[in-house]
Amino acid sequence: SAFYSFAAKHMITRSKSRISEKDSSDMDLSSFVAALTSALQDSQVRACLSDIVGESFRQELISLKAELKQKDSVIKHLDRRIESLESQNDALEQYTRRNSIRVTGLPEVEHEDILDRTLKIVNEDLEVNPPISIMDIDRVHRVGRRNPDRPRSVIVKFSTYRARQSVMKMKKNIKARLPSTFLYEDLTKERSTFLYKARQMKR
Structure with a gap:
C-alpha cells in the first residue's frame, strides 16, 4: 500500500542519515554493519519494519486462504461426483440381480x-x-x-x-x-x- 511504501522509504532515509554521519568512503564492512545495527535500534524504524513484515505476511495468508478455499471447493465437487457415480453403479448392479x-x-x-x-x-x-x-x-x-x-x-x-x-x-x-x-x-x-x-x- 502507499502507506507502507512511504514508511519503507522513510526507514531507508533514516538509515542512510545514520550511516552518512560517518565517512562512507572510508567505511569498512564491520563499520557498515555497526551503523545499520544502530539504525535498527530506532523504535520508529523497528515499528516500520514490523508493519511491513506484518502486512506482507497478512497478504500471503489471504492468498493461501483463497487458494485453500478454491481447492476445498474442487474436492467437495469431486466427492459429490464420486458419490453420484457410486450410487449409479450400485443401482446398475442391483438391476443385474x-x-x-x-x-x-x-x-x-x-x-x-x-x-x-x-x-x-x-x-x-x-x-x-x-x-x-x-x-x-x-x-x-x-x-x-x-x-x-x-x-x-x-x-x-x-x-x-x-x-x-x-x-x-x-x-x-x-x-x-x-x-x-x-x-x-x-x-x-x-x-x-x-x-x-x-x-x-x-x-
Whole structure:
C-alpha cells in the first residue's frame, strides 16, 4: 500500500542519515554493519519494519486462504461426483440381480445337486404354481467360504423376472417345511449393509 511504501522509504532515509554521519568512503564492512545495527535500534524504524513484515505476511495468508478455499471447493465437487457415480453403479448392479434370490440357512449336503434341491424346495416346499422347471433357472450355486458352523448361502438366478416373482410370492410357505431356511432379495453389498444397520436400529 502507499502507506507502507512511504514508511519503507522513510526507514531507508533514516538509515542512510545514520550511516552518512560517518565517512562512507572510508567505511569498512564491520563499520557498515555497526551503523545499520544502530539504525535498527530506532523504535520508529523497528515499528516500520514490523508493519511491513506484518502486512506482507497478512497478504500471503489471504492468498493461501483463497487458494485453500478454491481447492476445498474442487474436492467437495469431486466427492459429490464420486458419490453420484457410486450410487449409479450400485443401482446398475442391483438391476443385474433383479432375477435372483438368496437362500440362507439351507443345510449343506456332501456332493449335493444344488439345482435339484432348489427345484424341490420351490415346487414341493413352497408349492409354486405353475411349477418351476429347469428351464426357468439360469444358474444356482453356493457363495462364500465353507463354514462348519453355518451353511453357505445359495444364489438362484431365474431366467425371467416373472419366475423369480412367482417364487418370492410363496416364500412364506417355507416356514412350515424348513423353519431355519429363508429367502431374500439378492441385494448388493451396500444395500445389504444398509438393511442390516436398519434392522439393528429397530432392536
